[in-house]
Amino acid sequence: MQFKEIVGHESIKAHLLHTVKENRVSHAQLFLGPEGSGSLALAVAYAQYLNCEDKGDEDSCGHCPSCRKYDKLIHPDLHFSYPFFAKGKDETATTYVENWRKSFIANPYMGLSFWRDQLDAENKQANINIAEAHSIIKKLSLKSFEAEYKVLIMWLPEYLDTQGNALLKLIEEPPEKTLFLLVAENQDKIINTIISRTQLVKINKLQHDKIKTFLIENKNLDPKSANEIAFIADGNIQEALNLIQQESENKTFDLFVYWLRNIYSDNGSEIIPLSDENLAKLGRENQKSFLLYAINMMRQIILMQQGLRDLVFLQQEELTFVEKFSGIYQFEQLEEAIALLEKAHYAIERNANPKILFLDLSLQLVLLFKYQTFPKGAQYI
Structure with missing residues (x-):
């Protein structure tokens, strides 16, 4: 070596x-x-x-x-x-x-x-x-x-x-x-x-761009996929390699946005099947990856909200989503959302029932996001 x-x-x-x-x-x-x-x-x-x-x-x-x-x-x-x-x-x-x-x-x-x-x-x-x-x-x-x-x-x-x-x-x-x-x-x-x-x-965790370049040059990923995987991996090449194996059937961003939109609108008729079927059937490793992705997206939203745009490593649809979402919720709500997602990730690692866990998580996020005061004039994504 x-x-x-x-x-x-x-x-x-x-x-x-x-x-x-x-x-x-x-x-x-x-x-x-x-x-x-x-x-x-x-x-x-x-x-x-x-x-x-x-x-x-x-x-x-x-x-x-x-x-x-x-x-x-x-x-x-x-x-x-x-x-x-x-x-x-x-x-x-x-x-x-x-x-x-x-x-x-x-x-x-x-x-x-x-x-x-x-x-x-x-x-x-x-x-x-x-x-x-x-x-x-x-x-x-x-x-x-x-x-x-x-x-x-x-x-x-x-x-x-x-x-x-x-x-x-x-x-x-x-x-x-x-x-x-x-x-x-x-x-x-x-x-x-x-x-x-x-x-x-x-030794610090690796920078986003370093992992992205590694995935493009060594794993032949297209820039968009490499950017998304590097984002979820958060400095961990081993996690990035795990994600490559899961990537073929896992449309993380689309599923994440669809989930949040139903949480925002308190759409119980969609939240329940989303929890019971889409999220629960991802498999344990994909569920962990989905939650890590959600945690990192919330962190990027906070960075954008706090005026630290230069630290937001996203492109195209994800960047547009973060820009719009950053104007909707208060810092405290986003911080609490991250805590809920981290607890869910911890529970999945310990083999919690995914149907119960994702439904409970979704309902807690509904309470957090839907029934609290938002910044005046915020526009929905």
Whole structure:
């Protein structure tokens, strides 16, 4: 994995390159970024650059023996640790390393759900167990085979739990030329004793235009579809890839507008079948995507209403809709609508009954939008 293959994050790439050039590589670093931001890919590209035998100013060479091995994730001095769904207490990440390599090479922006789908996880909980912690200590206690640095990349240390205490001494006082790269999504779920021993590398979610361009150039989407998917994904390439799979039958914008118009007019004869049939039959992942789309649209309406048009990344019908809708409701109503939609999304993730949920959500929005005072002179969409 080379830096040039990773979407966006030019400032982060420059920082990582600088640490190598200035010989200021911290032995333990925490790459903290949301799902789908590319934080795992950045960690791999950083490790590859560090051990590249013919480094360039901006990237690893991509053709030396070290880079070729890194490209296939088979370098003997590159180790990975990650959550897995152990069937026995003695299993370690190495048990699933072939699945891991195939998964990362296919999708370097993967999230935990994608990784789960590559394994026979059944109903087991993801975990990094004590056997894995002991395996890490053993591997990193050995001398390097051929590279200058031994590198351990631990993906989602949030799942390490108290087993991480076994690694504290190794992280604090590692063997010479040993690098720990922890790639996390939620700092609050990592034990504090590990956080205190690492240097933070903060990675933000990707910008809308970066994802849109990625979808056009790498997934051959037309600009309109790429713009809509990038909008829903909200900085998460993994979510964008999920949405591509769902896109063929899912006309999100048309359904969203039709739903809101019936809510605005308090049209119960349409709201009930919409909830029972159109929305309830979308399927769980499409329902989550629909609600995410609705949340993001409400946020765009607020931005437009507050005079921040330059931050509204919409085109054509969606932009026209947001412009008109921004003059209808008060900020407080839109803010409350977002809260209701977020609660609904949370409930869908936990397998709530979609017929009941969408009907209840629709009725709450009717009460919120229809029976409150609107700004004087507002025009309906």
